[in-house]
Amino acid sequence: MLSQRTFSIIKPDAVRKGYSAAILAEIEKAGFKIVSIKRLSISKAQAEGFYYVHAARPFFGELTEFMSSGPIFPMVLEKDNAIADLRKLMGATNPAQAEEGTIRKKFASSIGENAIHGSDAEDTAAFEIGYFFAGHELK
């Protein structure tokens, strides 16, 4: 799809380990334009709101605890076919199953602490972008 936007987060594990710039470099090298980015910490309640679709999962507590454990870099990315291409670049959710050369293979340590998030569809991308960015930050 032509010039599509997606949403991504560099997660607390990757920020703590000092991988943020290296991950951004991978993203730019793959042809994504960084439309907007910020560094912030979120509360557990804010993480619960972001991941509400996973509320019934057994790992919801662990996931939202982790996502509120330190600074993150939420960002909006743009390129042709951005949603699918970012997911390819990230690799499998579980880094043990991620392909060689993917961000999770290089920088993630476990299924929970997996370095990066990327939207899985257009409707979730729209929700996730709106959760972290106002319209005036997305020109």
Ligand code: CMP
């Ligand atoms: P993400 O793409 O951010 O969306 C939901 C997250 O839930 C996912 O990445 C994983 O980090 C996390 N997750 C999925 N399965 C598990 C699991 N079994 N244990 C802990 N976290 C998980």
